[in-house]
């Protein structure tokens with residue numbers, strides 16, 4: 001039996017075979033612990049060093065500023081709780097966005113239970129942060145602003161350079177969750193004045209279980225309290241034996257993504273726009289999020305008179321897509337992201353997310369468009 005076409009690249013992506021090839025020797029031959037001081041350790045250490053260099057260059061950072069973690073969830077936790085713990089004598093106020101991933105919102109909620117204050121800013125109906133609202137929210141006791149680079153549901157890209165400039169002007173640290181953005185849009189921690197940035201490999205055709213936190217070392221030097229204590233790896237910020245094969249795969253994935261960034265962005269934008277153009281031929285279909293300032297492979301729609309879960313289910317034999325965010329699709333509550341855009345609960349429930357990726361073809365998109373139109377029409381008829 002043929003499996004459905006995979007169109008859920010914001011949940012995770014398939015491992016690129018080239019990435020697997022790069023990883024394999026580090027499971028077997030070069031299995032050493034990078035911290036060991038003998039031949040086996042040195043081989044692993046050299047691979048980690050090379051990978052760290054590649055990842056640092058990808059975001060215009062220095063290798064010493066890359067702290068490996070198990071993924072973006074851990075990187076977000078380390079950034080937010082780590083800064084809160086070291087900066088609480090300066091202030092106890094943090095700022096974030098309503099549309100953030102739960103891996104940012106939940107650490108913030110946790111800090112509230114410890115006595116920190118968190119301002120959760122609204123977004124405009126197109127999903128973008130209003131910079132005036134950000135500037136007005138910054139107080140003398142604000143220690144951190146956390147605003148994501150690219151949204152995992154609606155793909156909207158926040159104006160990082162402008163946010164960085166505002167934070168820098170007010171001497172507040174700027175953290176960004178770039179899990180969806182790395183190697184898909186250009187990222188530059190210098191030009192964008194980013195102090196902390198969370199990354200992950202598995203959204204960019206790398207392995208699951210590996211990510212990193214960029215931690216600025218100069219102007220300003222960011223001090224971070226570790227959240228995992230132990231052997232003092234990663235300059236004391238994150239203990240635990242480095243996972244060499246995953247680190248090698250992470251770097252390979254990012255390198256491939258950067259090499260193909262422009263051609264893939266163009267190709268995926270064309271596929272996305274083609275899909276949207278076909279779907280919008282139906283009446284009462286709405287695009288969620290900014291029409292152009294979004295990830296190339298992201299299309300998020302609300303279909304009036306149709307339940308998103310029913311639609312995703314109806315599409316199942318043909319395509320694997322998600323209604324709302326994958327992390328919350330088990331819940332019956334409408335997506336907090338769509339609600340933040342001002343969508344009614346009915347329209348938020350009627351949403352569908354297409355995540356187009358590197359391995360999707362034009363022929364697949366056309367088949368999915370035809371199948372989705374058919375499914376929507378038949379679901380609507382059933383309601384009438």
Ligand SMILES: *Cc1c(COP(=O)(O)O)cnc(C)c1O
Nearest residue numbers: 071072073101103152179180200
């Ligand atoms: C996937 C994702 C995460 C979580 O990353 P993991 O590496 O799976 O922990 C965090 N933030 C965003 C925006 C994501 O898309």
